[in-house]
Amino acid sequence: MTTLLPTSIVGSLPKPAWLAQPETLWSPWKLAGDELAEGKQDALRIAVQEQGRRGIHIVSDGEQTRQHFVTTFIEHLTGVDFEQRETVRIRNRYDASVPTVVGAVSRERPVFVDDARFLRQQTDQPIKWALPGPMTMIDTLYDRHYKSREKLAWEFATILNQEARELEAAGVDIIQFDEPAFNVFFDEVRDWGVAALERATEGLRAETAVHICYGYGIKANNDWKATLGAQWRQYEETFPLLQRSTIDIVSLECHHSHVPMELVELVRGKKVMLGAIDVASETIESPEDVADTLRSALRFVDADKLVPSTNCGMAPLPRDVALGKLSALSAGAAIVREELAGATS
Template identity: 80%
Template sequence: MKKRLPTSTAGSLPKPAWLAEPEKLWSPWKLQGAELEDAKRDALRLSLQEQQHAGIDIVSDGEQTRQHFVTTFIEHLDGVDFAKRETVRIRNRYDASVPTVVGAVSRPKPVFVDDARFLRSQTDQPIKWALPGPMTMIDTLYDSHYKSREKLAWEFATLLNQEARELEAAGVDIIQFDEPAFNVFFDEVNDWGVATLERAIEGLKCETAVHICYGYGIKANTDWKKTLGSEWRQYEETFPRLQASSIDIVSLECHNARVPMDLIELIRGKKVMVGAIDVANHGVESAEEVAATLRRALQFVEADKLYPCTNCGMAPLPRDVARGKLAALSAGAEIVRRELGA
């Protein structure tokens, strides 16, 4: 029998200090060449083991082999020049130096498929793989070729679909597209953002998910959240379109967020990855705090469609904090399972 309330993480987990500088996004690797490749695999094994030890049901690679959830995929594409940098505003929140699209984009070879195959060989549990969504990819670049956000998003959606099909063939059970940009560019989401996401999942038989959050616990994001008022209603703008889409699962931020829980009603019928772990602070939730978030969510989503999760990735957190949070997620889900008589 399939386990009820299966737990998972939204994406990244902290990297070991021997692989990259801890508690930092875009942290440079500490090794190179064959040593680096070996170290990445060791970190992936370790990340898997820590998820299993914490009782996580749907496991991932913890994004151990990538520096960043968006740019590592882009690095492997043709048509993008990483030496030619421009400063752009990321999601209207902070400035970053980003690579430039200089020609037609293409994917000369698979990006994460070998890593996914390796993860598959290490466990019999369901595995989830995160990819950047088309809109979030275009928001992390300077485009001097297409000069159209929509056109570039459609191009990226085609490349993501190629990668996703090969990830599915490698044994991935859930492919998740990270779209934090969906919480910012509402008109574009509804005009073409969800449509490009549908292009990215075209032809897939495995489950598909979209993850929409308020970002890592970095200062630019926490400062932005302070400007959003007493209720964060951004999901209200995009959920109706997602509810009508063919995406199977919607992943959202809940715990310690000012997101009204009843907005989940707008995606009724979808499976929902409910963020029950706050990644923006170092405090470790109690199992009861996690359970309380899940109980509130159960007013708006059926128990067989509720997937307890983290609010976002945990790459910037200390490893012991992340381990504690994973254990709390599992323990809280178990409390609610018992209450449901599962």
């Protein structure tokens, strides 16, 4: 029997202190060589165990084997030079030093498939794996070769599809594409962004998800959010397009955001991974806080299509805070699950 309101996390969990610097986004590894490989597997195993202990139904790797949710994938591709770096504006929010596309991009071997296979061995629960979306990938690079954001996005979409098919073969049940850039470049999303995303998912039997958020709880993102006004209506631009797309699940930031809940109605018919945990605050939500958010959402999404989740990744948070938030997510979903069961009995 399928669980009603199955819980999940969007992406990252904090890494152990022996693997990377705590509470630091994209921290360098503290280990190297065989020790690093073993340490990553140990961290992944711990992440799975903690999700199980905290009642998370759809299990992920917590990005324990990745330093960065975009560039760790790009590092394994040909055509990108990490020595030649340029400063670019990331999602029109902050400047960052990024690698340069110097030739045709290609994937010579799988990137995450071995890690996904290891994850599959750790649990009998459904598993989810996240990949960067094509538009967010091109926004994290300087392109000296294609000189066209659209052309490069289509190349990345083809590469992502190769990786996604092998992740599916390794036993991944849900393949998620992270596209925070969808909240910024609306013309491109309409013109080719959704089509490129669909190319990345072509031919998959695994469920597909797109995660669109307002970013980690870092200063640059928080400063940007402060400029967005009393209502954040960016999803109004993208949700109608996604509702008509082949993507199965739409993942959005919700709890403690200024996203009007009624925007969820725009993806009616899709599964919705609803962010009911604020990752920009170290305050641990109460189960009732989570339940209130889920109850509000159920006015706009059918219960059998609601997946309670986090707003975004939790890598910068203290580990005890992140784990406490997982427990709150599960407990809040359980409250609403029981209410729904009582209403139908």
